[in-house]
Amino acid sequence: MSGWTEFALAFLAFFLAHALPVRPPVKARLVAALGPRGFTLAYSLLSLALLAWLIGAASRAPFLLLWNWAPWQAFVPLSAMAAACLLVALSLGRPNPFSFGGRHNDRFDPTRPGLLRWTRHPLLAALALWAAAHIPPNGDLAHLLLFGSFATFALLSMRLIDRRKRRQMGGRWDDLVTRMRKAPAAAGFDRASGLPLRLGAAALFYALLLGLHTQLFGVSPLPQ
Structure with missing residues (x-):
């Protein structure tokens, strides 16, 4: 093959x-x-x-080279992956009636939406960040196709899921989105939502990705 x-x-x-x-x-x-x-x-x-x-x-x-590697390119995924880990940690196990996942969606409180006030699809946003941030340091055709496709897939999926969920939920979708947007910016980011634990999980996840990146993918994520 x-x-x-x-x-x-x-x-x-x-x-x-x-x-x-x-x-x-x-x-x-x-x-x-x-x-x-x-x-x-x-x-x-x-x-x-x-x-x-x-x-x-x-x-x-x-291997078909499209652009040369430069040390500054390594800082793009290093920065973006911190945000991606945070998106994952703040969303896993939380009610999310707007996306494909979420637990206990019937318990979702639009007055305390947390991360959903900023993005209805945090896991897809994390995937888009991961993919787009890995394009600059990977200047060959195969990796451009890989990461470019993932970023496009994640962004298009947000629109498709919104369309499907809006059709399934009817007027409830618009009602929840309207009430969620009126909530205070920090509503749902508190100890009751497990914020300290989730921030710690994001930091641990990021550290594991840094520490295991070379073993898992054969490339160091740090500038050489």
């Missing part, structure tokens, strides 16, 4: 795995067979496995 063939197959598998299982008829059958938690676990493990394959396939694709 040539490098470009593997890369194309990995791309196709990744995007099919994210397009088909979330279609309402398919998802309903999978949830009925696996249960809600089983579906989430299986979907997450499949996504991680395919992502690992796709990243590896990008590194094995023929």
